[in-house]
Amino acid sequence: MDLAWATPDTIIAATGEPNFPTPPHVVRAAMDAANAGKTKYTPNAGIPELRDALVEKIRMRNGYTVTREQVVVTAGGVEALYTSMAAILDPDDEILLPDPGWPNFAMGAAMIRATPVLYPLHEDRGFVAQIADLETRITAKTKALLINSPSNPIGSVVDREHMTALVAFAKRHDLWLISDECYDETTFDASFVSAAAIGGTEQIISCYTFSKTYAMTGWRIGYAVLPLAVAAQVAKLQEPVTSCVNHPAQYAALAALTGPQDAVVAMRDEYKRRRDFCLATLREAGLDVSTPSGAFYLWVKLGDVGCTSVEFARSLVTDDKFAVAPGTAFGPSGEGYVRISLATAPELLEEGLQRMIGAIARRRTLLV
Numbered sequence: 001m002d003l004a005w006a007t008p009d010t011i012i013a014a015t016g017e018p019n020f021p022t023p024p025h026v027v028r029a030a031m032d033a034a035n036a037g038k039t040k041y042t043p044n045a046g047i048p049e050l051r052d053a054l055v056e057k058i059r060m061r062n063g064y065t066v067t068r069e070q071v072v073v074t075a076g077g078v079e080a081l082y083t084s085m086a087a088i089l090d091p092d093d094e095i096l097l098p099d100p101g102w103p104n105f106a107m108g109a110a111m112i113r114a115t116p117v118l119y120p121l122h123e124d125r126g127f128v129a130q131i132a133d134l135e136t137r138i139t140a141k142t143k144a145l146l147i148n149s150p151s152n153p154i155g156s157v158v159d160r161e162h163m164t165a166l167v168a169f170a171k172r173h174d175l176w177l178i179s180d181e182c183y184d185e186t187t188f189d190a191s192f193v194s195a196a197a198i199g200g201t202e203q204i205i206s207c208y209t210f211s212k213t214y215a216m217t218g219w220r221i222g223y224a225v226l227p228l229a230v231a232a233q234v235a236k237l238q239e240p241v242t243s244c245v246n247h248p249a250q251y252a253a254l255a256a257l258t259g260p261q262d263a264v265v266a267m268r269d270e271y272k273r274r275r276d277f278c279l280a281t282l283r284e285a286g287l288d289v290s291t292p293s294g295a296f297y298l299w300v301k302l303g304d305v306g307c308t309s310v311e312f313a314r315s316l317v318t319d320d321k322f323a324v325a326p327g328t329a330f331g332p333s334g335e336g337y338v339r340i341s342l343a344t345a346p347e348l349l350e351e352g353l354q355r356m357i358g359a360i361a362r363r364r365t366l367l368v
Contacts (some may be wrong), residue, residue, distance in 0.1 A: 046073025077209030155292020
């Protein structure tokens with residue numbers, strides 16, 4: 001990313017940041033709150049109005065019931081994940097993490113001196129966690145399993161049958177199940193299900209964000225849904241980390257939840273349109289790419305290009321001015337892949353794909 005930012009006229013499709021503006025009514029709500037003096041500290045867990053609205057959102061859209069006391073508003077989904085890990089993991093505890101998976105999972109675990117143990121996501125199994133792989137990684141130190149559906153970087157979604165099996169696995173081994181559902185409203189079919197909607201265990205923590213759903217990455221608003229005792233602990237952990245979430249931004253989040261949802265639907269439809277266009281373009285060029293059921297990424301197999309995914313991604317910036325994320329940024333299983341973000345404007349995506357297709361063709365010609 002530093003290389004891309006330093007290279008003029010580079011098309012950047014390496015970051016998961018929507019190119020859409022935050023909906024106007026959301027921005028107005030923050031301005032109104034600030035003008036009304038809502039600029040002070042708030043309770044660690046968030047303002048009551050927002051937590052109540054989140055209770056209703058979880059019931060209506062995620063299919064399970066919680067109380068206000070189980071919801072903690074955080075500085076983005078990443079803090080929800082980090083403080084949740086900090087509440088349940090001790091140093092040297094092991095946590096099972098997906099490979100490929102969002103790198104911040106392992107970074108958060110490392111910060112609290114827990115040990116990340118990677119489990120593979122196999123292409124021929126739809127990039128969904130397999131119980132057999134998880135069983136071989138269980139030790140006396142295993143404390144938690146983290147799953148991510150829809151997945152970053154792949155866009156794979158855990159369907160109800162697989163989710164039921166994962167919840168049963170966690171219960172059988174007395175594990176905490178942390179479910180990162182930050183892309184819960186960016187799905188393209190009916191396969192998504194929240195882990196907590198399955199039920200059967202009290203040891204489920206669900207993490208969400210406003211960043212992707214409402215194009216609010218810079219507002220830093222997320223939330224965790226937890227069992228009561230852990231929720232109280234996570235609220236306390238807010239104090240040394242952030243004290244509380246930005247006060248006006250919480251009112252923006254409240255407006256996002258309770259106001260019109262047209263922008264959510266429009267963005268999801270546009271991501272699907274971009275997905276379908278990019279899939280057709282890449283496949284027509286002979287590239288192997290899986291079809292994401294959610295999120296807004298494409299996981300593209302490079303094939304034989306004579307270099308690592310990092311080397312390819314760097315040369316794609318320097319030679320072709322198109323930035324994608326190398327697969328190994330998401331774990332060792334990502335070698336040979338790159339991730340393309342569909343959150344980039346469509347005209348830039350189209351041009352960037354042609355540049356990448358040309359770069360791959362040139363490299364393959366040199367190998368002949």
